[in-house]
Amino acid sequence: MDAIAESQHMDQQEGQGVETDASNEADNVKVITILNAIAGELLDKEATKLDKFTSRIGEPWPTKNNEEVFSFVNKIEKKFIRKSKLHGSVSENSQMGDILSDYVSNISSDGGVDQDCFMTFVKDTINNLVTHANDKQSGTLKGGSIIFLHYRITGDTEDSGRLLIVMVDKKGVFDFTEDLLPKKLVSIDTDALRQAASFDLNLFATVFHTQPTKTGDSNKDESYLMFIDGKSSSDFFKNALGCADLISDQTCLLEAEKAVNGYADALDASPPQKANLIRAFEILVEEKVKNKKPITLDEIQIILERAEPELVEKSSGLKFTDFANENEYKINKTFSVNIYNEKQIKNFFLNDTSEKKYWCRVKRDSIGSIDSKKPVKISPDKKYLMIPIGDDLSDEQIELLIS
DSSP states (O other): OOOOOOOOOEEEEETTEEEEOOOSSOTTOOOEEEEEEEEEEEEOHHHHSSSSOEEEEOOOOOOSSOHHHHHHHHHHHHHHHHSOOEEEEEOTTSHHHHHHHHHHHTSOTTSOOOHHHHHHHHHHHHHHHHHHHHHSOOTTOOOEEEEEEEEEETTOTTOOOEEEEEEEOOTTTSOBOTTOOBOOGGGOOGGGEEEEEEEEHHHHHHHTTOOOOTTSOOSTTSOOEEEEOTTOOOSHHHHHTTEEEEOOHHHHHHHHHHHHHHHHHHTTOOHHHHHHHHHHHHHHHHHHHHHTOOEEHHHHHHHHHHHSHHHHHHTTTOOHHHHHHHTTOOOOSEEOOOHHHHHHHHEEEEEOTTTOOOEEEEEGGGEEOTTSSOSEEEOTTSOOEEOOOTTSSOHHHHHHHHO
């Protein structure tokens, strides 16, 4: 069991919520305010002695001055951040899309939400889970407890917040009272988390039902949904929550490249060390394209540690996977790459976005400072890219161009 992180319990109330400081394991996690919380149960055939799944919903959790709820939300929110995830959006033709839309439409302009509205949302969602569980023809599917948490960043009254839906193992790991209220924190083992989904409600309200772009691509790369497989490999929970549209592999690769750069900066890498880390990542991509294999976050972590083992060790063992997850880079835990994706990270693209009079593509490893030995140089004021002309143009042609 994880050690219980110390947290300051702040008594200042905002709506119905209680503030929790979830910043001990990840400094970028801000203080949150719990708006509503409740647990339900998906009861399997073994529990009910019936030939189908049923459910029940417990009592709303007391979110005011309740240490068990405070500690529970604090721990499970941290665990979610640390886990590798899938990133995506809700399918527009899913029942969950309609349920979420109704819920978000009832959140007031100051971010408040009525408890009756929250209860309606929970009932509709858990009924949807029961329907999908009964539709799934599998004797291995088990019941469990389902936790619903709605919280937001403290002080941001215009934030509709995040909605976290977590399925956990039965009693003995996550222990609840008969009314499905969390017992003492000692009973909680967040490693037993089975599946979980987190929705950014602000972004959901902005993106859901929006029209496709002119290129025909949808807005699915504006992902507002994070999903964890956890201990369960069953798709019923994912499908019931409408988690079908994942962000593109291209977005994952570009986000992974950003994360490698950010990770190097977090390690306080020197320019040669940073270049070494970036090159190690590019080599991994090259190998994956050649062998037609997907990339995982863990594999990126391994090649970066091999490239600069002393640098990583000096940083108190900061793991790339933890860095990428905590900083919410949109990288699926597994994604594929192709030659087109590879060219994107190996080349630098420059174009005139205003008048569209020029564009160029240069290999990234060909670019250097003005005093470097690289063929393409950045001007001292860092405003121009200096490219050698070569032998294609004669002196006369060049004179004509500049005149």
